[in-house]
Amino acid sequence: ITGGEPLLQPDIIDYIKKIKAMGYLVKLDTNGYSPERLKELLDTGLVDYVAMDIKASKKNYPKATGIDIDIERIEKICGKKIISSLVQAEPIGPKKMLDVLIIEPCTGNTLSKLANGITDGCVTMAAKAHLRNMRPVLIAVSTNDGLSTSAKSIGVLQNRKNVYFVPYTQDDPFLKENSLVADFEKTIVAMHLALEGRQMQPVILQNPETL
Secondary structure, eight states: OOSSOGGGOTTHHHHHHHHHHTTOOOEEEEOSSOHHHHHHHHHTTOOSEEEEOOOSOTTTHHHHHSSOOOHHHHHHHHTSOOOOSHHHHGGGTTTTOOSOEEEEEEOHHHHHHHHTTOOOSHHHHHHHHHHTTTOOEEEEEEETTTTTTTHHHHHHHHTSTTEEEOOEEEEETTTEEEEEEEOGGGHHHHHHHHHTTOOOSOSBOOOGGGO
16 A cells, blocks of 8 residues: 555555455555554554655655654664665565555556656565566556546556556546546455456546536
């Protein structure tokens, strides 16, 4: 479960409980915004693996993000050092750490990198490493240029083996005609189908406003 920032979602605990009830391990990507909420997830056994996207050195992290985040506290809560480099993220493949990797929401920038094999961050490296195991990556798009600049990337990824999409639609076809967003409520069903090697259908939904 990855970015935006999952720990900002009010229903994240119930959401993870549903995934755990299906018997799957859960990996959580976080920017470290809420150490106490992360501790709650770990203490209750809802999260099996945590990764934190590092945007700068530990010393300069507050300056880079504008937020005073206690990285050492995050590591202490998790009982593991943060994966902060491509070298650290790459073993996700060889060690077969995940059953499925969910990138939600997935921005136009990330779509482009995934489509073109660019691995300049932990998330894109995790996806590349995970796909080596022929295991599913599930993408939930959220981009303002889904029907313009990012359309090619979406097409490339929809034609790539073991890459699946949470069904998506135009979120505002009249004011933001190029914008696409996934129906996040369909993520769990889409994940279950992806683990069976099936794409949830229909993948392109009709916006109720156009009916």
